[in-house]
Amino acid sequence: MPQHRDVVVVGASAGGVESLRGLLATLPADLAAAVLVVLHMPSGCTSALPAILNRAGLLPARPASHGAPLRHGHVYTAIPDHHLLVLDDLMGLSRGPAENGHRPAVDALFRSTARAVGPRAIGVVLSGALDDGASGLTSIVARGGAAVVQDPADALCPGMPENALREVPTARVAPVAELAEVLTKLIAEPVAAGPANTMSPLDLVEADIAAHGLKEGRPNMDTMGDPSGFTCPDCDGSLMTVPGTRRYRCRVGHAWSLEALAERKDGQLERALWTALRTLDEKITLGRRMEQTAVERGNGLVAKRYAASVAEAAQAADVLREFIRADVLPTGEEATL
Template identity: 55%
Template sequence: MAEAHRDLIVVGASAGGVEALRTLVAGLPAELPATVAVVLHMPAGGASALPAILDRSGPLPAVFARSGMPLTPGQVCVAPPDHHLLVVEDRFALSHGPTENGHRPAVDALFRSAAIAGGPRVTCVVLSGVLDDGVAGAVAVRARGGLVVVQSPADALHPGMPENVLRHVRADRVLPAAELGAALAELARERVAPSSAPPTPPQVEQEDRIVRDWRGIVGDTHMIGEASGYTCPDCNGVLNEVHPGTLRFRCQIGHAWSVEALAQAQGDAFEKALWTALRTLEEKVRLSERMLENARARGDGRQAARYQGRLEESVRAVDVLRGFLLARGEPVPEEGVASGDQLG
């Protein structure tokens, strides 16, 4: 049986992840016998200086990954903004496929593709971040015989991602970021037998195909999973539960959501709707005031009474809704509320 070693390290991070990544790569040796692939959740627009930052932080060269780029030991390859970074056989691929938990690039997409391509050759690393990104990908890596390494939650600026992975997956190492480089170098030299890897779970293969071959999947009538009764925050389509009991969802377009990310997105949509409603009510107050003034100027007492009632009703609604939002401690959106200073 042919042997190999753990020559593929895939790293995922989100909020607070830049400092953790810098510390990790600083601890990697120049002769690392593995390729390092990195996904940092970031906004889709704009440029990223992450390769330059990591290139200066440690002995390994760091570059943006490109489609078709071979896996090269001793190199750090970073997902570019607005593209999923995937591993296909022994090369990288970039995809503009559906977002996962609202992100592109997404940690889970990288981990899942690496698990399929590398099996026990893969070590996934989960660093600082919020919510439960990385859990599904770490489960896929473990299912294929790979290793799971997690930054100590106490060491992470945002411990949500490490804590959630530890709740669902047995980790092979849980270490502060400063100790991860040396541990990964040690693990990379371990011998493994790729042919002995357990088979890839069917739903993992299907989710990888959705992201990798997304142009041919959109509109596919063979939806993954069963209808959940929830709505996709990205496109308002029906979400299917990927696999019974997993609490992971995909819509027909392909957008993927974990249960925590879905709840967060629903909460954000709810808050946005409330602020929009408040702004609309405040505009109704101003319009009612003008209509009342106009009716009084015309001497139309009947219409003035009608507009006075409408004005008082709208002011009461504004007071109730604004009081509810402020009691929740929600900040006023950047675009502001039309007359917030006048009616507070």
């Protein structure tokens, strides 16, 4: 008996709620597939996504539950601070290392689904920034699954769709209003059983890391790639290059794409600049007080030394403010400096 694609995994980020609502509004109630959704979200919140998606269409939506079976015609959403995975036709929840600064991460869901169900998987990338999902989509295709990407021109934030198409140019592309038709056709198509081991060894290791972390007896990333010269923004550990990719992992498993790492480094630089500016301003204030104290005590030489230190710090602060105005802050925020 031929099998069909019956596990649809969907990843989204910025602008993704609108795309998800549009997709769910057009999917039929008798959809012969389970739908699993990862939307990037802060770790300390309660997700309202199931309630939003329940109101969007005919399919019931609920938070994912560890060990629960996948049921056709149902939507399961990731919960905060947990990777959502597919493990042997069951849902899995894991607190494995973050990927691209996210837990849940789209790549973690996609890789686990590719590993678990092979050609029965359909990966869908919707609106979002940067490139989470692009790597995982290649794993789905490598296992014989199908790839679908929201038309970047139709996405509120085209970064994730554009990067997915860069990695998987053969993916089917459509605006949200047409995605349901694309998916129902893919679900109806019979597919042959895929070969057992078409994911790369590194993809299998990365899927294992998302589920279990780096435990004793499992391969460490520092034995699988060369040092990148970068440090992990999450733990300050050394990042190793994932061979054959533009991605990195640290020894405890945090994963970063080149784009996500660059964005996080921008944030670290901005915080460092603000810290330096605050420190200079405090040094100026303290120096002026010390200068005034020296004057009151009649110690002119010491007062001049403090005055010189204040002038030097003030000059450095002015240079730093100009740099922040030019390279860090959006236009219009300069007046607050």
